[in-house]
Amino acid sequence: MPRRLTVAAAQLGPIQKSDGREVAVQRMVRLLEWAHTRGAELVVFPELALTTFFPRWYHEDIREADRWFETEMPNPAVAPLFEAARRYGIAFHLGYAEKTPEGRRFNTAAFFAPSGEMVFKYRKIHLPGHRDYDPVRKVQHLEKRYFEVGDLGFPVVRAPVGSAGPVNLGMMICNDRRWPEAWRVLGLQQVELVMLGYNTPSMNSENKGFEAHHLRVLHSHLSVQAGCYQNATFGVATAKAGVEDGHELIGHSVIVNPQGEIMAQATTWDDELIVADCDLDLCAFGRRTVFDFARHRRPEAYTRITAQTGSVPPPEWTPSR
Ligand code: CDT
Numbered sequence: 213m214p215r216r217l218t219v220a221a222a223q224l225g226p227i228q229k230s231d232g233r234e235v236a237v238q239r240m241v242r243l244l245e246w247a248h249t250r251g252a253e254l255v256v257f258p259e260l261a262l263t264t265f266f267p268r269w270y271h272e273d274i275r276e277a278d279r280w281f282e283t284e285m286p287n288p289a290v291a292p293l294f295e296a297a298r299r300y301g302i303a304f305h306l307g308y309a310e311k312t313p314e315g316r317r318f319n320t321a322a323f324f325a326p327s328g329e330m331v332f333k334y335r336k337i338h339l340p341g342h343r344d345y346d347p348v349r350k351v352q353h354l355e356k357r358y359f360e361v362g363d364l365g366f367p368v369v370r371a372p373v374g375s376a377g378p379v380n381l382g383m384m385i386c387n388d389r390r391w392p393e394a395w396r397v398l399g400l401q402q403v404e405l406v407m408l409g410y411n412t413p414s415m416n417s418e419n420k421g422f423e424a425h426h427l428r429v430l431h432s433h434l435s436v437q438a439g440c441y442q443n444a445t446f447g448v449a450t451a452k453a454g455v456e457d458g459h460e461l462i463g464h465s466v467i468v469n470p471q472g473e474i475m476a477q478a479t480t481w482d483d484e485l486i487v488a489d490c491d492l493d494l495c496a497f498g499r500r501t502v503f504d505f506a507r508h509r510r511p512e513a514y515t516r517i518t519a520q521t522g523s524v525p526p527p528e529w530t531p532s533r
Contacts, residue, residue, distance in 0.1 A: 215492040217376035219405070220252035221448050223465040225482040226456035229264045233289040236262050239483050241296045246485045248300035253374025256448040259307040259336075259386045259409035260319065262290070264456055266309070267354045270345045274317070277358055281311035285322060285330070294328045301326045303373050305448075307385060307409040309358070310335070319359045321383050321409060325371070332369045334383035335362030338391055351417040351459055366394055368401035376492055379404055382445075386410035389435045389449065392442070393517060399443030400505065404495045406439070406447045414460040429464045433474065441472030444498025446490045454481035470498045 222243040227236050240257060247255045260266070266280040285308065286294050297304050303325055310320035319336035339361060341353030368382040382403035388394045389408055398406060412432060416423040432449070440447040446469055453463025465478040467488040476486040499505070 215376045215379075217374055217379060217405070217490045217492060218251050218253050218487060219446070219448050219467060219490055220247045220250070220255045220485050220487045221450040221465040221467055221476070221478070222247065222255050222257050223450055223463060223478045223480075223482075223484045223486070224258050224261060224452050225480075225484075226452065226454040226461065227262075227264050229266075229269075229457045231264070233262050237290055237293050241292050243483060243485055244293070244296040244300055244302055244304070247302055247487070250485065250487045252302060252485075252487050253376070254303045254305075254405075254407075254448075256305040256407045256450045257307060257409060258450045258452040259321070259411050260309055261307045261409065261452070263309070265411040265452065265459075265461070267341065267358055268352050268457070268459060270352050270354060270357075274358055278311065281309040281317060283311050283313075285310070286328060294324070297324065297326050298328060301374075303331075305383065305407040305409070317359055318362060319355060319385055320362075321385055321407070323369075323371075323381060323383065323407065331371050331381070332367055332383075333364065334367060334385065335360075335364050336385040336388060337362040337366070337394065338387045340387040348419050349417050350415070350419060351413065353413075353417065366397040366401075368398055368403045379492060382406045384408045386412065389439060390431070392439065395439035395443050399445065399503070402495075402499065403443065403445045404492050405490070406443075406445055408436075408447065409450050409452075411452045412462045414462050428462050432462060432464065433466060436466060436468050437472040437474065440468040440470055441498075442503060444470045444495045444503050446470060446492070446495070451478070453478070453484075470494045 305323045307321045310318045322333045323331045339355040341355045343356040370378045373379045382398040436449045451463045451465045467476040475488040478484045
């Protein structure tokens with residue numbers, strides 16, 4: 213019996229700073245309605261889906277940013293979303309800013325069964341940007357200020373989803389997708405579906421040289437397609453898109469198969485649902501052939517990957533005469 217799963221990326225258009233959570237939640241409920249109509253059994257929402265991408269705003273005292281954080285999940289503000297998921301029998305992935313009872317702050321994503329029960333949680337590990345106000349940057353990117361590095365590793369959980377039965381599920385968040393190590397850690401746990409949300413600005417605001425705008429989308433797709441192919445997994449990569457508080461985000465959400473092919477792609481900068489039918493047995497093909505890790509990997513040659521963080525210059529060769 214083929215293991216088929218219909219998945220959706222629920223891209224969100226911009227959420228302005230002035231929008232309350234109820235605005236975002238209402239739009240997400242509408243996306244779940246569309247997902248139901250189109251037969252989706254699993255829906256992936258973006259990173260920090262409930263608010264504007266607040267790390268672009270500097271606060272001297274980080275507690276002033278606490279209004280963007282959730283202290284519990286679920287909570288009354290997201291109740292309509294959980295009700296809709298239960299009504300339609302849809303499992304979903306949600307990105308949000310998490311503040312723990314101990315006062316720790318994380319950029320988090322959680323995966324929920326249609327019942328509303330949390331199946332598992334991931335806290336973002338690769339935090340881009342900077343900690344202090346950077347006067348050189350055109351736009352701040354203060355994830356290192358507002359979040360701690362995630363402390364849950366890259367977990368994979370086998371859980372029943374829709375008509376497919378048990379599926380090996382993994383998560384990453386935005387910048388993580390650019391790091392092959394993150395994908396490989398999931399691949400080594402036989403992940404079959406990677407869920408990831410992102411907020412990627414259309415412009416590289418580091419002011420350290422020119423980068424053409426179109427390359428931002430290329431780099432996003434390149435990362436997800438390579439990660440899926442090299443680890444024989446499906447991927448659902450969902451964007452927040454469009455002009456948010458005057459700053460453009462790339463959009464271009466995609467669903468990718470284990471061959472690295474794009475199965476569906478968003479074409480607007482608005483709330484948009486893209487859907488794909490996934491034959492999960494395609495993952496086994498990759499894992500039995502080119503990416504049969506047990507047969508072909510050579511970890512003894514990869515020790516630098518975990519022993520070293522920054523790169524070092526190579527030894528120099530000079531001609532003997
Ligand atoms: N949210 C997030 O992680 N955004 C980063 C922007 C960094 S600029 C390369 C990203 O990797 O998309």
